[in-house]
Amino acid sequence: MGSNKLIIFAKQPELGKVKTRLSVSIGEENTLKIYFELLMITKAVTSSLDVEKIVYWDRLTEVSKFEFGSEFKRQVQAVGDLGKKMEVAFHNELQEGTGKVLIIGTDCPFVTKEILLDAYQRLDNSDFVIGPAKDGGYYLLGMKKFSPFVFQSIPWSTSEVLSLTMTSIEKNNQTFSLLAELCDIDDLDDLKVWKGSDY
Numbered sequence: 001m002g003s004n005k006l007i008i009f010a011k012q013p014e015l016g017k018v019k020t021r022l023s024v025s026i027g028e029e030n031t032l033k034i035y036f037e038l039l040m041i042t043k044a045v046t047s048s049l050d051v052e053k054i055v056y057w058d059r060l061t062e063v064s065k066f067e068f069g070s071e072f073k074r075q076v077q078a079v080g081d082l083g084k085k086m087e088v089a090f091h092n093e094l095q096e097g098t099g100k101v102l103i104i105g106t107d108c109p110f111v112t113k114e115i116l117l118d119a120y121q122r123l124d125n126s127d128f129v130i131g132p133a134k135d136g137g138y139y140l141l142g143m144k145k146f147s148p149f150v151f152q153s154i155p156w157s158t159s160e161v162l163s164l165t166m167t168s169i170e171k172n173n174q175t176f177s178l179l180a181e182l183c184d185i186d187d188l189d190d191l192k193v194w195k196g197s198d199y
């Protein structure tokens with residue numbers, strides 16, 4: 001699996017800049033702690049994965065408040081909406097032509113190494129692999145050939161992202177495989193799913 005890659009989209013962990021929907025309910029400091037925890041979970045789950053790992057930060061800083069480690073390369077996300085950012089990242093990482101590329105964020109504490117390995121395996125028989133999120137989006141997307149159409153004409157951060165992405169794939173006569181549905185942590189209800197009723 002040496003030629004396979006994992007893209008991780010992350011935000012610099014700064015007060016008031018992460019998980020703004022959640023911070024309305026629990027405050028900015030608690031939200032930042034939660035975000036650090038999500039970053040640590042993402043690092044723990046992906047560290048031992050035998051693929052090339054590239055963290056695409058929202059911006060690069062001289063001194064980062066969180067380091068994934070030396071085995072993770074660092075890049076910066078492109079300018080534009082989420083679709084444009086992902087499109088450019090996939091374009092960058094699929095240029096060499098071989099291998100399978102997955103993208104995840106840092107919002108889903110339920111992703112496991114086994115889910116990621118399964119996602120790579122599913123790309124043997126499908127053009128795309130998608131990890132559906134309970135909010136109608138997705139927590140993972142994978143492909144083995146650069147296919148920018150999956151990022152176009154999608155209303156990001158809405159409940160239609162997953163269904164429109166699947167429709168787009170089918171319209172282009174491609175196939176996809178769906179992983180288990182998981183919960184992203186975006187608001188207080190999601191946090192309660194993860195942490196129980198402590199919040």
